[in-house]
Amino acid sequence: xxxxxxxxxxxxxxxxxxxxxxxxxxxxxxxxxFKYSQSSTNETFDAEFIAPADKxxxxxxxxxxxxxxxxxxxxxxxxxNNLLKGFKLDSKKQNxxxxxxxxxTKVSNPKKWYRKSNNLDVLKKLNxxxxxxxxxxxxxxxxxxxxxxxxxxxxxxxxxxxxKEYGIFLKLYRSRFxxxxxxxxxxxxxxxTNDTTAEKIQKYESKILKSNQTNKINIAxxxxxxxxxxxSYIDINQDKDDLKIESTEIINxxxxxxRRIFNEEIHYFDHPKFGIILSVNDV
Numbered sequence: 468x469x470x471x472x473x474x475x476x477x478x479x480x481x482x483x484x485x486x487x488x489x490x491x492x493x494x495x496x497x498x499x500x501f502k503y504s505q506s507s508t509n510e511t512f513d514a515e516f517i518a519p520a521d522k523x524x525x526x527x528x529x530x531x532x533x534x535x536x537x538x539x540x541x542x543x544x545x546x547x548n549n550l551l552k553g554f555k556l557d558s559k560k561q562n563x564x565x566x567x568x569x570x571x572t573k574v575s576n577p578k579k580w581y582r583k584s585n586n587l588d589v590l591k592k593l594n595x596x597x598x599x600x601x602x603x604x605x606x607x608x609x610x611x612x613x614x615x616x617x618x619x620x621x622x623x624x625x626x627x628x629x630x631k632e633y634g635i636f637l638k639l640y641r642s643r644f645x646x647x648x649x650x651x652x653x654x655x656x657x658x659x660t661n662d663t664t665a666e667k668i669q670k671y672e673s674k675i676l677k678s679n680q681t682n683k684i685n686i687a688x689x690x691x692x693x694x695x696x697x698x699s700y701i702d703i704n705q706d707k708d709d710l711k712i713e714s715t716e717i718i719n720x721x722x723x724x725x726r727r728i729f730n731e732e733i734h735y736f737d738h739p740k741f742g743i744i745l746s747v748n749d750v
Contacts, residue, residue: 490614490641491575491671493750494730497590497610500633501603502653502741510739516652516718519636522663523625526611527581577671580613581624581664589733589746606631606741612750614671615639618646622663629655639747647728649736651743652721 587594587610597603607628615621618640627634635651722738728747736743 490616490620491675492614493575493580493612494615494639495588495610495612495748495750496637496639497587497608497746498635498637499587499590499594499597499608499744500606500635500651500741501597501744502606503739504602504604506740508739512719514719514721516650516656516721516723518656518658518660519623519638519650521622522661523623523636524581524664524667525625525660525662526583527664527668575614575671575675577614577668577675580668581611583609583611583626585609589748590744593733593744606633613639615641615645618642622667623648623650625658625660627655627658633741634658635743637745645728645730645747646725647734647745647747648725649743649745650721650723651736651741652718653741654716654718654720656716656718 585608587608590608590610594605594608598605613624621638621640623636623638625634625636632655633651633653634656635649637651638648640646640648720738720740722736722741722743724736726734728734728745731748732746734745734747736745
């Protein structure tokens with residue numbers, strides 16, 4: 468049993484090393500978008516907003532899938548089944564061990580990326596103060612989790628609210644340091660965008676699965692195990708959101724700024740008409 472534990476720990480370390488270089492480190496991004504209730508500026512805004520022409524990311528709503536192999540699964544005798552047969556764990560100790568392991572183990576899960584949530588953490592108090600202040604009108608506030616790619620591989624995350632009349636393109640990327648490129652506007656723009664979020668998530672899932680499959684093959688060859696084949700899934704909701712928004716409105720109230728940022732800091736982007744507050748923290 469002691470040798471088995473050593474083998475499993477060694478395998479886990481090998482799996483972690485295999486993920487290096489995949490840009491799987493996760494960050495929680497929080498944002499508040501607000502406008503000034505009364506703007507006293509006499510400044511005129513003649514420049515026209517130009518949306519990025521690149522493919523974009525969008526907040527992700529994954530499709531629902533059913534494991535088609537679920538009803539065909541049969542019990543199979545294998546090395547681990549026989550090894551653990553009749554082995555019982557104390558439920559209290561087991562739950563305590565699981566909770567402790569969860570606290571100390573961080574596993575990247577691309578399916579969690581770009582899931583929009585309105586439950587702020589870092590900016591919660593600040594958002595509450597803005598909402599209570601008559602000088603400001605909070606248009607929106609939300610958070611999500613994502614990884615941060617290199618500058619060449621990163622794409623803008625696009626989100627527009629046609630009811631509250633604002634839009635934002637936000638790109639986080641890693642050069643030598645962390646950077647953000649933010650382009651946000653008031654109004655409804657004619658942005659014809661190509662959503663590649665599902666493609667990116669599948670890309671990283673494939674890398675992780677490929678790494679896992681390689682490790683499984685190595686383990687199976689060493690222990691002479693017969694592993695189950697990969698599951699097959701049926702997509703039961705194949706509807707895709709269309710990001711094409713038609714508008715003849717010319718956008719001239721916008722923020723267009725790129726800057727270096729630091730982890731666990733709050734960043735402010737200002738315009739005479741509105742503002743954006745951003746927080747980026749590693750998970």
